[in-house]
Amino acid sequence: MRQLRLGVAILTMGNRPTELQDLLDSVAKQDLPATHIVVVGNGSPLPPLPDGVTGVSLTENLGVSGGRNVALDELRKLGDLDLVVDLDDDGLLISTDVFSRLAELYADDPKLGIVSFRIADELGRTQRRHVPRLRVGDPQQGGLVTTFLGGGHALSVPMLDRIGGWPDEFFYAHEETDLAWRALDDGWRIRYAPEVVLQHPYTSPTRHAVYHRMVARNRVWLAKRHLPAVLVPVYLGVWAALTAVRGRSAAGMRAWAAGFAEGVRTPCGRRRPMRWRTVWRMTRLGRPPVI
Known part of the structure; x- marks a missing residue:
């Protein structure tokens, strides 16, 4: 070989x-x-x-x-x-x-x-x-x-x-x-x-100054680029709730909210939603694309 x-x-x-x-x-x-x-x-x-x-x-x-x-x-x-x-x-x-x-x-x-x-x-x-x-x-x-x-x-x-x-x-x-x-x-x-x-x-990932904004913006971009339309609000809603529960600082939450808004209003490249069989495959592997 x-x-x-x-x-x-x-x-x-x-x-x-x-x-x-x-x-x-x-x-x-x-x-x-x-x-x-x-x-x-x-x-x-x-x-x-x-x-x-x-x-x-x-x-x-x-x-x-x-x-x-x-x-x-x-x-x-x-x-x-x-x-x-x-x-x-x-x-x-x-x-x-x-x-x-x-x-x-x-x-x-x-x-x-x-x-x-x-x-x-x-x-x-x-x-x-x-x-x-x-x-x-x-x-x-x-x-x-x-x-x-x-x-x-x-x-x-x-x-x-x-x-x-x-x-x-x-x-x-x-x-x-x-x-x-x-x-x-x-x-x-x-x-x-x-x-x-x-x-x-x-x-710690938060050592990067842009961490909170980038994480939020790119999370929205992931959903817009790759998820079937019905899963987009579910995925973003789950992560918004988790972030609110886990948030430790007001400054970090403000940066996160600004990044989320930026992700919603800005283009993120070509949208190509994954197939439902990929969603099912990910679910069987223990991580459905809603979290």
Whole structure:
């Protein structure tokens, strides 16, 4: 069997040169070498990179979605690939067999579109929000899911050829869900593989200044882009209620409300509602697209 060709994409804003170098060192130690490695400086200059690593320095921060699309385009220019692995620049591959494990998973399942890594801190702990299931359970238990983690994952290039890349409009927040829903609607599978680990320091999503606005705006865009019309108000109503219950600060709630209104009034790209059989498939996997 032909060995799968794997490309690595890393975004950085130039503020973590030590962590980036450590990550690149861990990539270089993999027992299945990456065919190509691309580092994108997202609105920032790049530090010196090791030989064999391609750097792209952008003058403007294009967000997670835009930056990953730039990395994907650069990887395509460098040569044919079967898989693309996206890694956070402050992550670390603590095992040398991550890429070979991914190759095995994809070789065993031709319809595997996305593999979501387990994100763990230095003590091996996985945050609840880093397990892509509603009922989290044991983070060491893998299986088929309906979404994936942005910090560490693998994408099938044949899948990307069919469904397209990241949603540029989103900039940051829910871009993984947008891609996941398109993959599921095209018949691809998403697997949470806890044996594939990216070590990552403990973080809170609210560390990003635009978190509340982007989360709300992009949640509305998800519904407008992908849900059958009857499910749009249900999905948005459920999330509005959950946000109201979970809200901890008046400033955060005001930013959320502004983002929600922005999502309602602004265009979000082409609308292509998922099929009802995809809704049923997601429901059977434990996460119907109303929550």
